[in-house]
Amino acid sequence: MALRHYTLDFNLSAPDCPTTVHGLQSIFQEQEMTETVHDTEGHGYLATFIGKNGRLVILRVTALGLLTIDLQCCEGDNIVQVENLLNTLEEKLRSLLHGNIKRVKRLPALTRGAAVDRYWPTADGRLVEYDIDRVVYDEDSAYQNIKIMHSRQFGNILILNGDVNLAESDLPYTQAIMGRGKENYAGKEVLILGGGDGGILAEAVKLKPKMITMVEIDQMVIDGCRTHMRKACGSVLDNLKGECYQVLVEDCVPVLKKYVEEGKTFDYVINDLTAVPISTAPEEDSTWEFLQLILDLSIKVLRPTGKYFTQGNSANLTETLALYEEQLGRLSCPVDFSKEVVCVPSYMELWVFYTIWKK
Amino acid sequence: MALRHYTLDFNLSAPDCPTTVHGLQSIFQEQEMTETVHDTEGHGYLATFIGKNGRLVILRVTALGLLTIDLQCCEGDNIVQVENLLNTLEEKLRSLLHGNIKRVKRLPALTRGAAVDRYWPTADGRLVEYDIDRVVYDEDSAYQNIKIMHSRQFGNILILNGDVNLAESDLPYTQAIMGRGKENYAGKEVLILGGGDGGILAEAVKLKPKMITMVEIDQMVIDGCRTHMRKACGSVLDNLKGECYQVLVEDCVPVLKKYVEEGKTFDYVINDLTAVPISTAPEEDSTWEFLQLILDLSIKVLRPTGKYFTQGNSANLTETLALYEEQLGRLSCPVDFSKEVVCVPSYMELWVFYTIWKK
Numbered sequence: 266m267a268l269r270h271y272t273l274d275f276n277l278s279a280p281d282c283p284t285t286v287h288g289l290q291s292i293f294q295e296q297e298m299t300e301t302v303h304d305t306e307g308h309g310y311l312a313t314f315i316g317k318n319g320r321l322v323i324l325r326v327t328a329l330g331l332l333t334i335d336l337q338c339c340e341g342d343n344i345v346q347v348e349n350l351l352n353t354l355e356e357k358l359r360s361l362l363h364g365n366i367k368r369v370k371r372l373p374a375l376t377r378g379a380a381v382d383r384y385w386p387t388a389d390g391r392l393v394e395y396d397i398d399r400v401v402y403d404e405d406s407a408y409q410n411i412k413i414m415h416s417r418q419f420g421n422i423l424i425l426n427g428d429v430n431l432a433e434s435d436l437p438y439t440q441a442i443m444g445r446g447k448e449n450y451a452g453k454e455v456l457i458l459g460g461g462d463g464g465i466l467a468e469a470v471k472l473k474p475k476m477i478t479m480v481e482i483d484q485m486v487i488d489g490c491r492t493h494m495r496k497a498c499g500s501v502l503d504n505l506k507g508e509c510y511q512v513l514v515e516d517c518v519p520v521l522k523k524y525v526e527e528g529k530t531f532d533y534v535i536n537d538l539t540a541v542p543i544s545t546a547p548e549e550d551s552t553w554e555f556l557q558l559i560l561d562l563s564i565k566v567l568r569p570t571g572k573y574f575t576q577g578n579s580a581n582l583t584e585t586l587a588l589y590e591e592q593l594g595r596l597s598c599p600v601d602f603s604k605e606v607v608c609v610p611s612y613m614e615l616w617v618f619y620t621i622w623k624k
Numbered sequence: 625m626a627l628r629h630y631t632l633d634f635n636l637s638a639p640d641c642p643t644t645v646h647g648l649q650s651i652f653q654e655q656e657m658t659e660t661v662h663d664t665e666g667h668g669y670l671a672t673f674i675g676k677n678g679r680l681v682i683l684r685v686t687a688l689g690l691l692t693i694d695l696q697c698c699e700g701d702n703i704v705q706v707e708n709l710l711n712t713l714e715e716k717l718r719s720l721l722h723g724n725i726k727r728v729k730r731l732p733a734l735t736r737g738a739a740v741d742r743y744w745p746t747a748d749g750r751l752v753e754y755d756i757d758r759v760v761y762d763e764d765s766a767y768q769n770i771k772i773m774h775s776r777q778f779g780n781i782l783i784l785n786g787d788v789n790l791a792e793s794d795l796p797y798t799q800a801i802m803g804r805g806k807e808n809y810a811g812k813e814v815l816i817l818g819g820g821d822g823g824i825l826a827e828a829v830k831l832k833p834k835m836i837t838m839v840e841i842d843q844m845v846i847d848g849c850r851t852h853m854r855k856a857c858g859s860v861l862d863n864l865k866g867e868c869y870q871v872l873v874e875d876c877v878p879v880l881k882k883y884v885e886e887g888k889t890f891d892y893v894i895n896d897l898t899a900v901p902i903s904t905a906p907e908e909d910s911t912w913e914f915l916q917l918i919l920d921l922s923i924k925v926l927r928p929t930g931k932y933f934t935q936g937n938s939a940n941l942t943e944t945l946a947l948y949e950e951q952l953g954r955l956s957c958p959v960d961f962s963k964e965v966v967c968v969p970s971y972m973e974l975w976v977f978y979t980i981w982k983k
Contacts, residue, residue, distance in 0.1 A: 266635065266689055268684075268690060268692060270631075304658070308677065319667035327678060328678075335694070337684075375631070375751065391755060392752075434974070579777075580776075581776050608796070610974065
């Protein structure tokens with residue numbers, strides 16, 4: 266059912282048009298494509314060409330000298346033939362426009378509507394195509410859409426509500442959000458908020474802590490990752506209880522409140538909630554207020570010498586990061602923080618991580 | 625002169641059409657867009673809508689149930705208005721198609737023909753958009769097109785003939801191609817082939833080698849990087865000669881041949897030539913034969929205990945990598961090799977590096 270969509274663009278030195286465009290007609294005639302020239306009310310030239318099997322070419326020349334070709338075909342079409350047509354158009358245009366070309370740009374074809382969706386934009390809004398070749402898991406839980414997709418280079422990737430969360434290649438994420446290499450976990454008490462992919466838990470148990478409590482709201486994330494993200498979680502999710510850990514399948518907000526009430530504290534609190542966290546009973550209006558609530562409760566259960574670790578966001582989202590840092594200044598308990606920019610392989614963008622501690 | 629090109633796709637559960645499409649007409653009428661319905665000879669529905677200021681909408685519904693919208697506008701158009709139009713179309717379609725939608729996908733807009741080109745496909749042919757905000761340097765040398773472009777997150781990026789070579793963020797590339805952390809450079813003699821960005825040279829001089837000789841063919845790469853890639857090269861390119869290094873601005877092939885003749889040898893040979901290397905007098909037909917020539921000469925100037933380091937290619941280009949490894953078995957001197965997969969921040973794909981030594 267998918268379409269392949271090719272683009273081919275010529276930046277011209279000087280606006281050009283009718284002669285060039287006529288030079289292409291024999292190519293379209295050979296392809297038995299039906300031409301329609303449109304009235305653009307003075308905004309350049311526009312023609313569409315409809316061919317066999319749903320092939321479609323759109324040829325535009327803007328008044329300012331950009332010539333664009335869009336070529337769409339069905340996924341089952343003869344790709345060699347289609348790419349040859351585009352090659353022929355490119356060669357012909359290069360010769361017709363000779364001396365009037367500033368740049369030619371031909372992008373890898375977009376695949377639209379494919380069963381396996383390869384396009385997962387970055388947090389800073391850029392278009393990136395992943396080398397995803399199959400859908401491993403795709404379910405809606407009570408909280409979110411959970412996809413696990415296979416990437417040739419990154420292994421399986423967990424995608425929650427369209428956001429790339431963690432790939433099996435992403436140990437740098439897990440290490441960054443744990444302060445790995447900087448902190449001594451031996452004998453410590455650790456609280457993980459979220460973390461349903463099991464990546465942090467799997468790394469943390471290796472460090473011989475006294476006890477890790479992980480609070481993940483979504484059993485289906487745990488189930489999907491236990492089966493399909495084993496390079497990240499190992500066998501740690503096979504049981505919700507181990508020698509030095511327990512997994513509570515619960516909303517972390519009431520759990521945190523209970524800990525505050527009981528006076529229970531931790532050496533490390535690791536916030537691995539999704540960028541827009543989920544709550545069963547959000548008492549606050551906005552994401553920001555919810556983030557603040559989590560932060561405030563987390564700092565309350567943190568020992569005086571403890572550390573709170575969390576992901577920030579894309580290094581490019583400087584305003585969002587600044588807002589977060591502002592928020593850190595408004596907690597009920599004064600804190601200091603440091604941050605680190607890390608390259609997480611599957612993210613296709615640099616990511617900021619925070620370490621926060623009580624002043 | 626650029627165009628923004630938005631796409632919005634609906635995968636439908638069951639083929640749908642005329643009623644849906646008519647439901648959109650009032651929106652296009654409000655926008656004073658002129659409709660043309662095309663004869664697709666039975667291949668679904670196709671209509672184009674031409675509006676003010678060069679706005680163009682293409683609405684397709686394929687026979688197999690993919691509804692696609694393309695919306696193009698000029699770069700100087702009112703982006704808020706244009707995105708509102710797309711929002712309105714999306715909302716209307718969501719309500720018209722209610723219950724018949726399998727997936728909705730809206731990608732970040734493509735920018736076509738822009739002065740600052742943000743699209744640099746990966747070696748394995750995927751479409752990726754970089755956060756490039758300005759062109760820092762753009763010149764044609766006698767050998768290649770040299771671009772240095774500024775990325776918000778990666779710093780300046782060197783792009784040779786359209787291939788991303790190195791960004792200021794890419795210390796992991798330099799470390800991988802030097803065997804950094806695994807090799808002791810102190811007192812050693814080092815030969816760098818290519819490496820005009822100065823990244824390897826800058827790192828290597830810190831390790832107190834006896835002498836580094838770098839052979840780079842393109843003075844303009846050196847000049848561009850000395851000025852604009854200082855986070856990678858530091859001040860090492862300010863002079864072509866230093867206490868423990870010399871830079872020869874020459875084709876490396878005759879230099880290697882001379883070294884072979886003279887019996888000159890090195891502890892480390894680092895091949896940092898571009899994936900498709902340049903020669904002033906290629907004696908061999910194909911890239912592969914040229915690569916083989918470089919390899920053979922390099923191994924000849926390598927001491928028995930020496931190491932030859934080189935980049936391979938994208939981890940996904942398994943066939944290319946296999947061919948290279950086959951080639952390693954056909955050298956005049958038998959060699960062994962190891963390889964490593966590394967995440968180079970600006971590459972947007974995992975990259976393979978080789979270490980090769982004489983058996």
